[in-house]
Amino acid sequence: MTTPLPERAGRRCHNVLNSIAATLYFSPDLGRELAAVGIEDSDGAYFATRAAAMGAVGPGTVTATFYNFSHELVAKHVPAVWQAASPETVLAARERAIDATLRRLLGDEVVASKEMAEAAELGLRAAEACTRSARPLYAAHADLPVPDAPHLALYHAATLLREHRGDGHLAALLDAELDPVEALVSHTATGRGMTPKWSLGTRGWSRSDWEAAVLRLRERGLLDAEGELTGAGESFRKEIEARTDRLDRAPYEHLGAEGVERLTELAKKPLLTAFAAGAFPEGMIGKG
Template sequence: MTHTARRMFGLIEPICLVSYLADECNDELAALGHPTYWDGYFASRAAPLGRVPAEVVHAAFYSFADGEAARHIPRAWETIPPEASFAARQRGSAASVRRILGDELAGSPGLVRAADLTAKAATSAPTAGRVMYAGLRALPVPGDPVTRLWHCANMLREHRADGHVAALVGARIGGTEAHVLDALAQGIHPPESFGRIHHLPKKRLAAVMDGLRERGLVDAEGHFTEAGRETKQRIEALTDALATPPYDALSPAELDELVAVLEPLTATLVAAGSR
């Protein structure tokens, strides 16, 4: 089933990326009063957790550097309730999906079926150990098909992310270290130039690279060692394995149908860069 989880990740991810790449979500959050992209990001993504302190958001998100969540949480919730931020995120994201797909695809029977099957998968997995996923599972599933598709794709994305965090913790790979491994896997060199970490203090990045060298995961030039590449591959394989439970709820025929109905939707989103 791990190949199913990997295949579904490729089909689901472009639906979720509109929340980060398209304008509508950010516009909705800005209209609420969030002054920056990152205020809106932290407030709306963490909203299903409730009014937890920054330390909890940092732990759940995992990949951000120390102090980054605290620059936004709880300040981002002081005048705007978490529920309002999440509603704006959902509203804007669904609007992006609808715009990119166009009236024909957005109103098609295939999209309705994709939303229904995605919802069946997304609401069927155990929540134990899945903090972000559990928070989203506690929210109502939207009735509108486009909104339902985004919402349930987002649930599946956070379910996978919870499992990815578990895989990283098991491999003793920290959040910034994970970005270095991702950069190298994508062929980015030096990995410190990766967009997710290039803004961090040079002293902090140097310490991360030194730690990876001491563990034998990168070489003196900052490239993967064999051990580093194998570690990255093990993390990804475990992430796929941990991402399979939602799809156990679907029969083989339903899985095949879900792939078939998602493919044209995802292809359209990919062609637009989910923007």
């Protein structure tokens, strides 16, 4: 008989794996590899790297699947990035960057360890239960081959699980009637999202866009006059995450409680090492 998953066990496992996947997007190795194939702008590199699995898609598809970026920012770089490098070229550069990033942050001994191989096996097993329907970013990555090297296989599994939950999260945001800027503002207000400075600096929205979203959320009773979540706002954000958990439960139920606990434990160690090695910018997360 399968042991039921503890509450939020899947979310905790996802949070660790998602952070491992995110190391790439702050890595100088990615910038170097993308510049070598003709994509030098950091925004263009991000859009190309994450969208390449879908093929040479247009700006509308990227805006739809990435959700919280302004369409104007996306259209500034897409489809121009595909004129510089094909999706296949970008995917090859991405894999080189992943390899370089993990080796630099973790060291060759960790990369080659039996724990890394075990984590990759567990992550891929969880991903067996992911579903493609209405999950475009996950489905595109699921069509990619699984790398042979365990550290690359773990990164691949982390990406599958990240995008599977992310696609489901967008459905939850739509159901909650949060537009892209409102989603950013309300998430920031929890203290667990990017700061307004980071959001405004990377997502393409203006200060007036942000302030208008704040006003709309106040009118819904979700933010107070200081921009903090009201009691209703806190419950509202918690329900969005709970709904996302429900939409994302299949891979973790498939892995089982012991497997989820073990995968979380195995992935947390290299993540902490990556944090200590400076994988993420300071001051990115919080309300400031």
